[in-house]
Amino acid sequence: TAIEISPELSAELNQTLKFRLIQEDVLKVDLKSLYPAEKEITLISSVPYNITSPLFEHLFASHSLFKQYLVIVQKEVG
Numbered sequence: 526t527a528i529e530i531s532p533e534l535s536a537e538l539n540q541t542l543k544f545r546l547i548q549e550d551v552l553k554v555d556l557k558s559l560y561p562a563e564k565e566i567t568l569i570s571s572v573p574y575n576i577t578s579p580l581f582e583h584l585f586a587s588h589s590l591f592k593q594y595l596v597i598v599q600k601e602v603g
């Protein structure tokens with residue numbers, strides 16, 4: 526499952542890749558509702574600089590879903 530806010534990029538991804546794509550602001554997505562019965566999901570993300578802190582807060586609120594995180598951040602954030 527991928528979450529992408531950009532309508533243009535979402536359209537491109539939908540045409541080229543075979544996975545569930547949600548075109549939405551990730552900060553507004555209820556992550557627990559995406560996988561209500563599953564646990565130990567691996568999260569992979571490249572985090573935009575301007576939402577790093579709010580996104581981490583959002584992800585950690587659903588921490589019981591995730592087995593592990595692989596997150597890429599800009600050097601200034603790290």
